[in-house]
Amino acid sequence: MFFELKNKCSETKARSGILRTSHGDVETPVFMPVGTRATVKTVTPLELEELGARIMLANTYHLLTRPGIDVIKNAGGLHKFCGWHKPILTDSGGFQVFSLAKIRKIGKDGVEFSSHIDGSRIFLGPGESIGIQKELGVDIIMAFDECAPYPCSYDDALKSLNITTEWEKASIDFPIGDDQKIFGIVQGSTFRELREKSASELVSLGFDGYAIGGLSVGEPEELMLECIRWTEPLLPEIKPRYLMGSGMPKQIVKAVAEGIDMFDCVLPTRLARHGTAFINNGEDIPVKAARYSKDTGPVDENCQCYACKNFSKSYIRHLLNVGEILGIRLLTIHNLHFYFNLMSEIRRQIQKGTFANFVAAYLL
RNA sequence: GUGGCUGUAGCUCAGUUGGUUAGAGCGCUUGGUUGUGGCCCAAGAGGCCGCGAGUUCAAAUCUCGUCAGUCACC
Numbered sequence: 001m002f003f004e005l006k007n008k009c010s011e012t013k014a015r016s017g018i019l020r021t022s023h024g025d026v027e028t029p030v031f032m033p034v035g036t037r038a039t040v041k042t043v044t045p046l047e048l049e050e051l052g053a054r055i056m057l058a059n060t061y062h063l064l065t066r067p068g069i070d071v072i073k074n075a076g077g078l079h080k081f082c083g084w085h086k087p088i089l090t091d092s093g094g095f096q097v098f099s100l101a102k103i104r105k106i107g108k109d110g111v112e113f114s115s116h117i118d119g120s121r122i123f124l125g126p127g128e129s130i131g132i133q134k135e136l137g138v139d140i141i142m143a144f145d146e147c148a149p150y151p152c153s154y155d156d157a158l159k160s161l162n163i164t165t166e167w168e169k170a171s172i173d174f175p176i177g178d179d180q181k182i183f184g185i186v187q188g189s190t191f192r193e194l195r196e197k198s199a200s201e202l203v204s205l206g207f208d209g210y211a212i213g214g215l216s217v218g219e220p221e222e223l224m225l226e227c228i229r230w231t232e233p234l235l236p237e238i239k240p241r242y243l244m245g246s247g248m249p250k251q252i253v254k255a256v257a258e259g260i261d262m263f264d265c266v267l268p269t270r271l272a273r274h275g276t277a278f279i280n281n282g283e284d285i286p287v288k289a290a291r292y293s294k295d296t297g298p299v300d301e302n303c304q305c306y307a308c309k310n311f312s313k314s315y316i317r318h319l320l321n322v323g324e325i326l327g328i329r330l331l332t333i334h335n336l337h338f339y340f341n342l343m344s345e346i347r348r349q350i351q352k353g354t355f356a357n358f359v360a361a362y363l364l
Numbered sequence: 365g366u367g368g369c370u371g372u373a374g375c376u377c378a379g380u381u382g383g384u385u386a387g388a389g390c391g392c393u394u395g396g397u398u399g400u401g402g403c404c405c406a407a408g409a410g411g412c413c414g415c416g417a418g419u420u421c422a423a424a425u426c427u428c429g430u431c432a433g434u435c436a437c438c
Binding site for chain 1: 391392393397398399400401402403404
């Protein structure tokens with residue numbers, strides 16, 4: 001069985017479980033670091049594994065534009081190409097077409113757009129996207145979808161959802177490898193009716209897992225949680241749920257309490273490169289700021305990561321300030337450790353049956 | 365000692381023939397960043413224009429003096 005449900009929280013909707021793939025097991029709830037271009041920026045696969053990663057993300061759109069799928073096929077698939085031998089999930093590219101590419105024509109079969117790298121015209125639809133993800137040999141394939149912007153009118157959201165649903169039907173019909181799984185993506189913007197429509201239609205198609213997409217795109221956090229609450233009851237309990245693109249540590253804790261099993265977010269790695277570190281219960285501090293120039297303490301007193309055990313804020317700030325690579329590397333290590341440590345704690349609390357108390361304390 | 369050059373924001377420097385409230389880049393502060401362009405965006409703080417006289421309706425700008433730095437030559 002692909003997903004094994006282990007423990008359920010009696011007071012919230014939180015669950016713990018295991019995703020079983022041919023590249024290894026993944027305990028949930030899980031945070032998946034983002035390795036868009038087949039690398040989690042600045043860290044090696046070995047470091048990533050030691051930090052606690054068990055599955056990573058990569059991106060169809062980016063890998064298609066560079067280096068090109070033939071290059072990765074030539075290397076024997078994405079795992080061999082990038083040296084990460086644990087599970088990989090790829091985003092379908094739908095989101096990137098809408099967030100990055102400039103010119104685009106949307107049709108029934110997909111999207112025609114210009115590469116943001118060289119302007120060349122590329123066509124991507126469900127067939128292309130799933131075909132590519134199959135060729136990459138990834139463990140979890142995401143259906144090809146359209147992500148509506150926020151805010152979005154009801155009519156536009158409905159139109160967008162109808163296209164997405166068509167694309168998702170085509171996605172699941174596309175043949176994939178025996179050891180590959182495919183997730184559908186619930187859309188519908190911030191409208192309850194559309195979210196429910198999307199969820200029930202996708203569930204009837206019978207995906208291996210369900211993602212909630214189109215959130216963390218600028219809407220208020222409470223609205224995001226509302227959308228999860230509308231959607232979650234319609235999803236089969238025995239299938240994993242993945243909240244795409246979220247979020248801040250406290251948001252993850254809240255979403256786990258709403259029944260989410262999988263997360264990905266660029267924040268720990270991106271904010272690290274921008275000089276910000278996560279500490280305590282998810283607060284963030286600008287290590288880059290001048291006020292830390294003579295602070296000889298670690299980024300986080302209670303953190304056991306390599307960066308905090310060996311280096312001061314003063315030193316890391318200096319590295320960031322002069323543009324040394326090690327600075328962003330150390331903060332990336334710290335922030336990833338922070339996220340994996342948080343997820344590990346979340347799983348432990350669910351397994352112990354104390355998750356509800358943990359949530360209350362964490363959100364204080 | 366003599367002559368030249370330079371003193372404007374924390375730093376590097378713009379500032380027209382004298383003309384409103386003296387600017388830029390970087391840095392700093394505070395926000396923002398959510399299926400990744402090592403960015404980017406927004407707002408803000410910060411000036412006896414080396415110092416002192418003078419000319420003028422008006423001086424960062426012209427004149428004199430003075431101090432500091434720097435270079436060249438005795």
